Amino acid sequence: MQKKQNNRDSLFDVEQISEDFIFNERVAQVFDDMLDRSIPFYREVIHSIARILDTTLEDNSQIVDLGCATGTTLLQLSSLLEKRDFQYTGIDNSSAMLDKAQLKAELFSKQECLKFIQGDIMNMEQPCASAFILNYTLQFIRPINREKLLKQIYTNLAPDGICILSEKIISHHPNLNRKYIDMYHTFKKERGYSELEIAKKREALENILIPCSLEENKAMLQSAGFVEVEPFFQWFNFVSFIAVKPLT
Template sequence: MVSEVKQEMVRPLRDTLFSVDTVQEDFVFNERVVEVFDDMLDRSVPFYREVISSSARLLDSYLHSGDTVYDLGCSTGTTLLEFCRLLEDKGLHFVGIDSSGPMLEKAQLKAELYRKQESIRFIEEDITDMHHPDAGAFILNYTLQFIRPLRREAFLRNLHSSLRPGGILLLSEKIISHDQRLNREFIDIYHQFKKARGYSELEIAKKREALENVLIPFSIEENRSMLKQIGFTTVETYFQWFNFTSLIAVKAS
C-alpha cells in the first residue's frame, strides 16, 4: 500500500502548463513545474534517455571505484536513478544537487520507491556557490543554459578546480547557430519534434515566451572555447541533434 502511494506521488502529470493564452511569469522551477517535469523532459528533450545512457558509458570508462558523481541541477533525480541502474557494479557514489526543494522532494520519493535511497544523496544548494572537492565527475544536463552568461566562466572554473585529476564534466545543452538560416531551420525542426509529441502551436509559442529571458544558449564553439580556456585538456562532442548537444570535458591527469 505504501509503495502504491509513492508510485502515485511520483507519477508525472501531463505537461499542459502552457496551454493558456497569456503567460503570467518567466519560467521558474516551482511546484507546478515539478508535477509535470518528467513528462516535460520526455516530450521536449530529443533523445533524452539515449543521452543519459551514453553519459553512463563515459562514466564507466573514465571513473574509478569510489569516485563521486555530482548531478548539478538534478531536478527529480531521473538521471542519477538511471546511472545507479546502469553502473550498479562500478562502486560509485552519487550526489544530486538542486536549489529547488520541491524538485528534491520528488527525487527523494523516487529514490525510495526504487530502493536507491542508500545509493544517492540529495543536497539543496545553489550550484553556483558550492564546494565539493575531489569529484570524479560533474553532470550538467541542460543546466548551464539557465545560469546568467556573465557567471558561467567562474562557475565552470570552480567545477574544474573541484575535479580530481583525470575527472570529467559532461555538459548537455540547447545551442544556437550563428548562421541565421541554419538557426531558424534548427528551431523549426525542433518545434516539429515537439508537435509530434503532442504539444500545440500555442504551447510551443507560450513556453518559448516564458523561457526567452531565462534560458540563454551558447553555440557549440562558444561552449567548447570556454571549457578549453578554463583548462580542460580535451573537449569533444559525443551527441548532437540539431540545436541540442552533449560535450565531454576532461581534466588533465
C-alpha cells in the same frame, strides 16, 4: 490512469502566462514528462553518459549532478551502473524538485547511493569529485557567470576527472539557426505539444534560457582549464560534451 494524466505537461496550454519559467511545485509535478517530450534523445544521452562513466571512472568514484531537478539522470545512471560502486550526489536550489527526487530515490530503494542537497550550484564545494554532470543546466545560468561555474567545477574535479555538459545551442548562421528551430518545433509537435504550448513556453523561457553556440560552449570549457573537450552527441540545436581535466 488518472495519476499519469495529472503528471502530463500541460502547463502552457493557456492563452496567457503570468510569469517567467520557474522551477516550482507545478513544474516539478510534470517535469519528467516535460523532459521526455522536450529534449531530443534525452534517455539516449543518459545511456551514453553511463557508458562514459563506466569506461572512465574507478570504483568509489563520486558523481555530482548540478541542477539535478527531480533526480531522473542520477536514478537512471545508478540503475544502468548498478554493478559499479559509485556514489551519486544531486544539487539543486528548488525544494520542490528535490522533494520529488528524494521520493523517487526511496521508491526505487536508492537511498544508500544517492543523496540530494539543496543549494546554489554557484557556491557548491565537492572537492575531488570524479565527474560533474550539467545536463541542460548551464543554459539557465546568467552568461556572465558561466565561465566562473565551469572554473569552479574544474577546481573541484580530481585529476583526470570529467565534466559532462549537455546544452541547447544556437547557430550563428541565421538560415541554419531558423531551420534548426523549425525542426525542434516539429519534434515537439510530434510529441503532442500544440502550437500554443510551444509559443507560450518559448515566451516564458525567453529571458531565462539563454543558449550559446557549440563553439562558445567549447571555448568556455577550454578557458576553464579543460584540454580534452569533444562533443559526443549532437541533434541539430542540442549537444553534449565530454571535458577531461589533465592529470597534472
